[in-house]
Amino acid sequence: xxxxxxxxxxxxxxxxxxxxxxxxxxxxxxxxxxxxxxxxxxxxxxxxxxxxxxxxxxxxxxxxxxxxxxxxxxxxxxxxxxxxxxxxxxxxx
Numbered sequence: 001x002x003x004x005x006x007x008x009x010x011x012x013x014x015x016x017x018x019x020x021x022x023x024x025x026x027x028x029x030x031x032x033x034x035x036x037x038x039x040x041x042x043x044x045x046x047x048x049x050x051x052x053x054x055x056x057x058x059x060x061x062x063x064x065x066x067x068x069x070x071x072x073x074x075x076x077x078x079x080x081x082x083x084x085x086x087x088x089x090x091x092x093x
Contacts, residue, residue, distance in 0.1 A: 001025060006080065007073030009066070018066045020073045027086040029077050033064030040065075 002024040009017040021030040036044065045057045057063060066074075081087050 003030065004080070006077040007070070009070055009073075011067070011069060018064075018070055020066075020070065020077050022077050022080050022084075022086075024084060024086065027081070027088075029081065031064060031066060033066040036063050036065055 004022045004024060006020040006022055008019045012018060017032075018034065019032040022028075023030055035041075041057075041063065044063055046055060048055050078087075
C-alpha cells in the first residue's frame, strides 16, 4: 500500500482530526472525518439522490463529514492524483 499523507485539519481539538491521504496503488483518495449525526444519516440513507439508484448506504460504504476549511487539502489531493496520472477516463480503467 502506498498511502501518502496530504493534510490534517489543524483546527480540530483533542487530536481527532479529519485527514486526507492519497493511495497511489489503488488510485484512491482516502478521507477520515466525523460521523454524521442520526438525523443527517437518516436523510442521506433515505433519499433517492440519483433517479433509479438504490436508496440507502451499502454495508461496505460509509458517510463522513469534513469541515469546509479542509477544501485546500481536498484540492491538493485531487491535484496530486492528476499529476501522478491516477485520474483516467472511465474507458481507460
